[in-house]
Amino acid sequence: MERSRRSSAQRAASMVLAAVVALGAGAAAQPAAAAPAGPALSAHGVAGFRLADIPAKDGVVLKADVFTPSPGTPGADPQGRYPLVVQPASWGQNDLEYIAQGRALAEDGYVVVTYTVRGFWASGGEVDVAGPEDVADISAVIDWALARTPADPQRVGMVGLSLGGGLTLLGAAFDPRIKAVASLSGWADLTDSLYSGQTRHLQAAAVLAGIQAPTGRRSPEFAQVLDDLFANRDLPRIIRWADTRSPARYLDRINANGTAVLLANAWGDGFFNPGQITDFYERLTVPKRLELRPGDHASQEFTGLLGLPNAAWDSARSWLDQHLRAAPADRRRPVDLEVRPTGRHESHPDWQSVATRTDHVTVGADALGGPAAGEWRRTVLGGLPSGANGGVTLLSGAVDQALHQPPTVLVPLLARPAAGVWQSQPYLQGLSVRGAARLHTSVTASGPNGTAVAYLYDVDALGVGRLISHGPQSWTGRTPGVPFPLDVTLFATAYDVPAGHHLALVLGTRDALYGTTTPLGSTVTFTSTPADPSELTLPLR
Numbered sequence: 001m002e003r004s005r006r007s008s009a010q011r012a013a014s015m016v017l018a019a020v021v022a023l024g025a026g027a028a029a030q031p032a033a034a035a036p037a038g039p040a041l042s043a044h045g046v047a048g049f050r051l052a053d054i055p056a057k058d059g060v061v062l063k064a065d066v067f068t069p070s071p072g073t074p075g076a077d078p079q080g081r082y083p084l085v086v087q088p089a090s091w092g093q094n095d096l097e098y099i100a101q102g103r104a105l106a107e108d109g110y111v112v113v114t115y116t117v118r119g120f121w122a123s124g125g126e127v128d129v130a131g132p133e134d135v136a137d138i139s140a141v142i143d144w145a146l147a148r149t150p151a152d153p154q155r156v157g158m159v160g161l162s163l164g165g166g167l168t169l170l171g172a173a174f175d176p177r178i179k180a181v182a183s184l185s186g187w188a189d190l191t192d193s194l195y196s197g198q199t200r201h202l203q204a205a206a207v208l209a210g211i212q213a214p215t216g217r218r219s220p221e222f223a224q225v226l227d228d229l230f231a232n233r234d235l236p237r238i239i240r241w242a243d244t245r246s247p248a249r250y251l252d253r254i255n256a257n258g259t260a261v262l263l264a265n266a267w268g269d270g271f272f273n274p275g276q277i278t279d280f281y282e283r284l285t286v287p288k289r290l291e292l293r294p295g296d297h298a299s300q301e302f303t304g305l306l307g308l309p310n311a312a313w314d315s316a317r318s319w320l321d322q323h324l325r326a327a328p329a330d331r332r333r334p335v336d337l338e339v340r341p342t343g344r345h346e347s348h349p350d351w352q353s354v355a356t357r358t359d360h361v362t363v364g365a366d367a368l369g370g371p372a373a374g375e376w377r378r379t380v381l382g383g384l385p386s387g388a389n390g391g392v393t394l395l396s397g398a399v400d401q402a403l404h405q406p407p408t409v410l411v412p413l414l415a416r417p418a419a420g421v422w423q424s425q426p427y428l429q430g431l432s433v434r435g436a437a438r439l440h441t442s443v444t445a446s447g448p449n450g451t452a453v454a455y456l457y458d459v460d461a462l463g464v465g466r467l468i469s470h471g472p473q474s475w476t477g478r479t480p481g482v483p484f485p486l487d488v489t490l491f492a493t494a495y496d497v498p499a500g501h502h503l504a505l506v507l508g509t510r511d512a513l514y515g516t517t518t519p520l521g522s523t524v525t526f527t528s529t530p531a532d533p534s535e536l537t538l539p540l541r
Helices: 009-023 039-044 095-107 132-148 163-174 190-198 202-212 220-231 235-243 247-257 274-283 311-324 396-403
Strands: 046-055 061-069 082-088 111-115 151-161 178-184 260-266 288-293 335-338 345-348 357-362 376-381 408-410 420-423 431-435 438-445 450-459 464-475 484-489 493-497 502-508 523-528 535-540
Touching: 046 111, 046 132, 061 095, 061 132, 082 095, 082 132, 082 163, 082 311, 095 111, 095 311, 111 132, 132 151, 132 163, 151 163, 151 311, 163 178, 163 247, 178 311, 190 202, 190 235, 190 274, 190 464, 202 220, 220 235, 247 274, 260 274, 260 311, 274 288, 288 311, 376 502, 438 450, 438 502, 450 484, 450 523, 464 484, 464 493
Parallel strands: 082 111, 082 151, 151 178, 178 260, 260 288, 288 335
Antiparallel strands: 046 061, 061 111, 335 345, 357 535, 376 523, 408 464, 420 502, 431 493, 431 535, 438 484, 438 523, 438 535, 450 464, 450 502
16 A cells, blocks of 8 residues: 655646546545545446555656556456556656546556656656656556556556657567557657757747746756757757657567557647658557547647547557457558548558559749759748748647648748749649658758758649648758759648649748758759759659
């Protein structure tokens, strides 16, 4: 029996609020101290709900919630043990975040331990950002649960959201006892999240820092990483730091352990773009499933935290049932996509099958598409906003999810001095974009460093452009005035362009999402020659 007194009034208030929202008015109120396991929630199928202090291997104490099924709940082995689900809290949140899902899992016959990741709220230590200490904590929580709850050591799983989602994948790599994980809005490559296209993702980093500030304690290492990232300083060290926290680095371990992996993410995730998730998924050789929906970071899963019906959490539950309780296998094909902007669903046997053909679209002097163009040059003023943008972190994807409205511009009003704009003819039958579009062009810049951001828009007859996808690409150390090739990979998506609409390609040098490096007042010239033509590669279905 464990009793843990919350030292923080803020945590106590959070617990009360979460209990009221998630457990409902009929649930018994829980005191600040850990309640003994007992029949308090037995009417709901949960024999025990208690707060716990879990010691990590270095002595740090992790605050946790523990749910155990009521006696007689189906799913126990002959020794009366139930499958275990470990749930690390998401970035800036505490263990009470999963209280609705924990109760539901316990009612279905799981022992559930949800915990506040070190450095946040009342858990001890400092924020490690999925580093070695966080990974060691996963095994410590499993050890504690196997010793102090009726958990079956042969049936261990993890579910996590955001930070918790990344930790589930790292747990799959470093603890072979874990048989199945569901990573919801998690990441595969933290370097890509902070620095894809050799471009600093400053708005996302600033939002994460802002969420962490009131609820967590930065380690000196993490504080230095943030300072250096914002100052554009010591990037190789930042990349090394992020690489050690990337599940993709340890993919061979996951495959060797055989852990079943569910990945559920959003097309518009402002932190972890879907391209890194699809790449990671393709390299997995274990039982696996991929689900991508419109939305932003954690927006798809939010209603499930309130105990409301939620597709992502339902998939996570089904995944655990299949791999921890030998439930019948899901008959759906393993790649499930919700297509923008219609919300239509389609399924595929693998990610490679999502696109069935590739269209190579010529970027001409004045238009997108048509016959091969001769030599042309388009010069823009560097460092100026053009009106094209990738949206706002945590907001734009959520609006796309709720209203089917991605970031929108009036293409005729885009500032031509600040961006190149190329438009296609209307697609009379429409167009189904599936995957990551790629742009190849050449650049001549007046300075050694710079950034280009490519945008692809779905444009109607009135010139209203809805963002299909975008992507940044930076360069450093180039000789001014000497052309060099530039390749930009846009973020993966599934988007249906309606019949009669056309495409617009926009190339600018500044976006508030990124730490762009094109000096204000410089010039950037995009060029194309018969020997090295500019081209947009579109994956289509």
